[in-house]
Amino acid sequence: MINITLPDGSVKKHEAGISAMDIAMSISEGLARNVLSAKVNGKVQDALLPINEDATVQLLTWNDTEGKATMWHSSAHLMAEAVEQLYPGVKFGIGPDIENGFYYDIDFMDYAISDADLPKIEQKMQELAKEKQTFSRKAVPKNEAIEFFTKKGDEYKLELIDELEDGQISFYESGTFTDLCRGPHLPNTGHIKAIKLLSIAGAYWRGDENRKQLTRIYGITFPKKKELTEYLEMLEEAKKRDHRKLGKELEIFTFSQRVGMGLPLWLPKGAELRSRLETFLKDVQRKAGYQQVITPHIGDVNLYKTSGHYDKYGSDSFRPITTPQEGEEYFLKPMNCPHHCEIFAAKPHSYKDLPIRYAEFGTVYRYEQSGELHGLTRVRGFTQDDAHIFCTPDQVKDEFKSVMDIVMTIFKALDFKDFITQISLRDPETPEKYIGSEENWEKAERAIIEVAEERELETVVEYGEAAFYGPKMDFMVRDALGRKWQLGTIQVDYNLPERFELEYTGSDNEKHRPVMIHRAPFGSMERFVAVLIEHCAGNFPLWLTPEQAIILPISEKYHDYAEKLLNLLNNSDIRAQIDFRSEKTGRKIRDAEINKIPFMLIVGEKEEAEGSVSVRKHGEGDLGAMKAEAFVDLVNTTIEQLLNA
RNA sequence: GCCGAUGUAGCUCAGUUGGCCAGAGCAGCUGAUUUGUAAUCAGCCGGUCGGCGGUUCGAAUCCGUCCAUCGGCUCCA
Numbered sequence: 001m002i003n004i005t006l007p008d009g010s011v012k013k014h015e016a017g018i019s020a021m022d023i024a025m026s027i028s029e030g031l032a033r034n035v036l037s038a039k040v041n042g043k044v045q046d047a048l049l050p051i052n053e054d055a056t057v058q059l060l061t062w063n064d065t066e067g068k069a070t071m072w073h074s075s076a077h078l079m080a081e082a083v084e085q086l087y088p089g090v091k092f093g094i095g096p097d098i099e100n101g102f103y104y105d106i107d108f109m110d111y112a113i114s115d116a117d118l119p120k121i122e123q124k125m126q127e128l129a130k131e132k133q134t135f136s137r138k139a140v141p142k143n144e145a146i147e148f149f150t151k152k153g154d155e156y157k158l159e160l161i162d163e164l165e166d167g168q169i170s171f172y173e174s175g176t177f178t179d180l181c182r183g184p185h186l187p188n189t190g191h192i193k194a195i196k197l198l199s200i201a202g203a204y205w206r207g208d209e210n211r212k213q214l215t216r217i218y219g220i221t222f223p224k225k226k227e228l229t230e231y232l233e234m235l236e237e238a239k240k241r242d243h244r245k246l247g248k249e250l251e252i253f254t255f256s257q258r259v260g261m262g263l264p265l266w267l268p269k270g271a272e273l274r275s276r277l278e279t280f281l282k283d284v285q286r287k288a289g290y291q292q293v294i295t296p297h298i299g300d301v302n303l304y305k306t307s308g309h310y311d312k313y314g315s316d317s318f319r320p321i322t323t324p325q326e327g328e329e330y331f332l333k334p335m336n337c338p339h340h341c342e343i344f345a346a347k348p349h350s351y352k353d354l355p356i357r358y359a360e361f362g363t364v365y366r367y368e369q370s371g372e373l374h375g376l377t378r379v380r381g382f383t384q385d386d387a388h389i390f391c392t393p394d395q396v397k398d399e400f401k402s403v404m405d406i407v408m409t410i411f412k413a414l415d416f417k418d419f420i421t422q423i424s425l426r427d428p429e430t431p432e433k434y435i436g437s438e439e440n441w442e443k444a445e446r447a448i449i450e451v452a453e454e455r456e457l458e459t460v461v462e463y464g465e466a467a468f469y470g471p472k473m474d475f476m477v478r479d480a481l482g483r484k485w486q487l488g489t490i491q492v493d494y495n496l497p498e499r500f501e502l503e504y505t506g507s508d509n510e511k512h513r514p515v516m517i518h519r520a521p522f523g524s525m526e527r528f529v530a531v532l533i534e535h536c537a538g539n540f541p542l543w544l545t546p547e548q549a550i551i552l553p554i555s556e557k558y559h560d561y562a563e564k565l566l567n568l569l570n571n572s573d574i575r576a577q578i579d580f581r582s583e584k585t586g587r588k589i590r591d592a593e594i595n596k597i598p599f600m601l602i603v604g605e606k607e608e609a610e611g612s613v614s615v616r617k618h619g620e621g622d623l624g625a626m627k628a629e630a631f632v633d634l635v636n637t638t639i640e641q642l643l644n645a
Numbered sequence: 646g647c648c649g650a651u652g653u654a655g656c657u658c659a660g661u662u663g664g665c666c667a668g669a670g671c672a673g674c675u676g677a678u679u680u681g682u683a684a685u686c687a688g689c690c691g692g693u694c695g696g697c698g699g700u701u702c703g704a705a706u707c708c709g710u711c712c713a714u715c716g717g718c719u720c721c722a
Binding site: 113198207244248261308312313316317368369370373486552586587593600602604622 | 649684712722
């Protein structure tokens with residue numbers, strides 16, 4: 001007999017060899033029907049696998065992330081089986097579960113495959129799922145595994161096997177499909193009730209662009225049809241928040257083929273919004289002791305040779321600009337830091353001057369592969385809200401803290417709640433990859449971690465993700481479709497001060513190397529605005545939105561009063577317009593709602609007589625009448641609350 | 646850059662197996678209407694059907710090629 005501990009802490013005695021499924025059955029049949037896999041002593045495995053010793057067992061269902069993973073990974077097998085039956089002879093790469101569904105990388109050989117084939121595969125999957133095929137696990141000696149896939153002619157699986165140790169190899173067989181796989185899998189394919197193959201894409205084998213490109217099919221499955229429908233509806237909803245769609249509708253930005261791909265054009269409303277963001281940050285930075293600087297858009301090629309960027313990126317960036325006569329070479333500025341280093345170097349510094357903080361909304365240009373461009377989130381010309389702090393190693397922690405406060409101030413003012421804070425540290429295995437003294441690294445890494453703790457920030461720590469020149473902290477957010485984008489970043493840098501031979505005189509009258517901190521709370525104005533649009537679905541915070549209110553006169557008779565009102569609003573720094581069209585009020589309201597204008601001020605006979613406005617709030621409806629001055633107060637206090645909360 | 650898809654008016658889309666001057670709604674313009682919480686009516690304007698080349702008596706439709714966009718892959722100082 002063995003002791004099985006369940007998540008609620010209860011311990012039950014069972015025969016050795018019992019499976020998680022048997023345990024579920026002993027609790028209730030309904031539960032057993034829903035069990036997808038089980039976590040045994042912390043490891044996820046097949047629900048049908050025998051348990052031979054004392055263990056803690058957690059039954060996993062669709063409600064558990066791991067349960068979904070089991071479902072989706074098994075779905076990848078199911079898809080592979082369907083594909084193999086429809087296209088005999090194809091070869092398989094890897095087929096994992098992912099955050100939302102699964103994919104399988106397949107070498108389709110001579111079959112020309114496209115979206116049009118997906119429904120056929122889906123249908124086959126449905127048929128196979130109905131057969132309730134079981135997944136049988138078999139431990140296989142390495143030589144047998146090699147023999148199997150040699151016979152099958154699947155060089156991808158052979159490559160994977162080659163990297164595995166003998167004794168650790170298992171096969172899973174479901175229906176007619178046998179795969180090299182660690183598992184775990186569903187008790188049977190019958191759990192897969194709703195299937196949708198979403199897209200088809202090329203994917204390099206093992207992510208290496210020098211190797212063969214396989215065909216990747218993405219899909220997702222659910223235990224209920226209804227959930228699939230809901231998921232697809234959710235995707236549709238997400239598309240409506242897409243900043244490319246909203247950015248166009250709200251006239252924030254546009255692109256032009258003539259101007260060039262990846263080069264955004266900010267429309268008046270977008271430019272206004274952006275400059276408001278910039279003013280806001282400048283203000284915060286001024287209070288935090290930053291000085292604004294301005295540097296040109298191109299720089300001598302030697303600047304980037306000194307900074308080291310030429311060696312690293314020179315070959316895959318925009319080609320240099322050459323002068324007609326002297327044959328000088330200039331690069332479009334890919335980053336602002338070398339320029340700021342030269343500003344620092346322009347005069348000698350004492351330790352008493354430090355920290356020095358140079359800030360610039362610096363527009364930079366980077367060559368991005370054409371397939372990479374994506375709305376405002378991935379462009380070829382963008383403006384960083386850049387700043388570089390030059391400080392002593394001892395000041396790193398305080399500076400880091402103050403930068404983080406700036407980031408938090410911004411996120412609060414814009415109501416950003418769902419962000420991920422990632423701390424990137426050295427890979428302790430390969431210290432030789434990093435520049436800078438052990439002592440300084442140690443100091444900086446500890447400072448970052450401590451600051452995060454002091455600020456009670458939830459963080460993800462990634463080892464080996466640090467830049468070669470220093471540790472960093474990044475702030476990531478998701479877009480409407482769940483894709484992760486990096487926004488703000490704070491990076492410690494020991495490299496550039498070295499390369500530019502920056503120095504300051506210490507209290508000991510000796511020369512010392514400053515430490516540099518790169519930081520950009522927004523990251524880039526382009527990407528930030530893109531993500532902002534998707535976060536608020538185009539309903540910008542009141543202080544930021546291009547048009548805060550629109551006055552809707554009931555008829556021409558009230559145009560004079562509307563003008564008077566507009567004057568009052570403008571004098572109170574409220575951005576507003578009047579809808580002079582001879583349309584019905586319902587129409588004017590509808591258009592204002594569509595344009596996501598926060599406040600609609602309806603004025604007619606009553607309002608004119610009383611000096612009032614009837615306020616309708618976007619998305620909420622009629623707030624009733626109030627004095628015009630009361631409305632001004634309402635706007636001002638709302639903004640105050642957002643910015644100073 | 647690679648794989649796949651898409652490309653008809655400013656926007657959203659029709660356009661059957663190749664066949665009359667390529668259609669609609671919205672937006673825009675003009676006029677009428679003077680309006681009370683999500684679409685007033687009428688008329689008009691607007692398209693080298695992404696570009697180029699080919700097949701054909703005839704191409705938005707078929708083929709080739711280039712460009713752009715979308716979904717991924719790779720990349721991202």
